[in-house]
Amino acid sequence: MVNMTSETLRHYDRIDLVKPSKYDEQTKYRYYTQQDIIRLNAVRALQMMDLPLQKIKTVLEYNDLEKIIKFLTEAEKNADEKIETLQYSKSKIQLAKADYERKLKGRQNIQNNFVYNFPERVIMLSDTMETPTLDNLWNYLSHFYDKFEPSLKEQFAFEDLAGIYTENGISRLFAVCIRHADIEGLKILPGGKYLCSYCTEENRKIILDKLIQTANEKYNIKPKFTIQQIVVSGILQWNYQAQIYLG
Template sequence: MTEMERSGNMRKYVLTISELAKLRNTTSETLRHYDRIGLLKPVYVSDGGHRYYSIRQYEKLGTILELKEMGMSLEEIKEYFENRNLRKSYEMLKTYQQRFEERLKEQIRLNEIMREKLEFVRSLFSLPEMETIFEEEFPLRHMITLGRESGDREEHAMAFTKLEGSLEEKIPILATDRMGVFSDQRILIPSDEMIPAVPMVLVDSEKEGNKYVREIQAGKYVCMMYKNGLLEKYHPSFEKIKQYLYQKHYRICGPILQIYIVDATLTNEEEEKVLEIQIPVEE
């Protein structure tokens, strides 16, 4: 090994590429890549192309791997090692600590969202009996809507896509009971045709800056969950609601809501999909 072989003491402190890779729990190919881009070059390359590293490079490789774990790109790690001083190192590490903290906060927020969605899905295993009428007092609610009736299923889907895109939220639609439509009393009239209705998405509160926000009136609603139905379509179970309204001497006093409780984001089984109709009433 020419000059390297002539130095017995030096050879004791030189590692082969596989030895260094094993010590740092990485791969030889990773070290070859670092060599190619000039990030960590071997101290010696034999005539046969074998790479040898100084034991001192063990620490540099450890720093590279730690910086990579922090999220730095290899180009940024190269910059970190160039013209280093205490101030530069501090500023770079501070920047990446702040980035990491933001990512961590985002992951915590996402975890809370997933907890809420899991709780919602768990509640679906104990829904009220289907086609059972109940009354509920709702506070003032909010929705986002384009305010236009959808003429067919394609327009309906496009409206939901646009509304979902306007929400500055993580996974806003998966595992929620927020998507639906509102319509007039035509939805209660028997028909096999699609009934003109306006797509909407419920939101927790008024979203400042979202131009699609509208209020949903507070008050008493007559409600019922049912299966084997579609948004914008009459369902035979509505006859039960009409009879209930007649018996209670209730008058419909606003737009009728149809909301998906269990939809295609949660199941492919048609018999598992559930809708709810909510009708605002007054005596």
């Protein structure tokens, strides 16, 4: 009748929250009246407000209307806060879902090389991070914002996009600037055609070497730098899109 297990009823009995109106010593059966059932349903309703059992026990003993109104006002406030938190969580879920849908829609065949036109990009290189890890990629943008004095932070914004920039054998993790001030440490990736190929963590060196060889043999290009843009493939997983500038 109240959708509670027998163990729950026994526990309520032990803590004097809801005691049966009758207890048979021989059969060990507990007997509940209609009034007991009303109390049990009240307990369930109060539990939906995330109240601990000891608090519920206190509330059920209220016989002062002012106390009840004060309690319900506080419960309403708590419910509003939870709704606000859930709405915020939902908005973050929707943004993440849209981002993954965009990545899925824009994903190329990972087996083939292809040429893609990129606009000019301004990137900021990390001073310390060379490759992505679970630790640094999860919140990598804070690493770049922390490089600025407080007065400069408002002048910078970054895409939710990271990658590895390699030049002269030195690799650094980078972030792509949406908005930036004119300071040292920024690097401009020229706009134009890039020879690209998808790769995994395991085969990215092999794929990148082959891409460099193709750029040399097919396009007569000896790249001065290479890009390995991180492509999220799961919640805690990623692959790469290797990019070589063709001009």
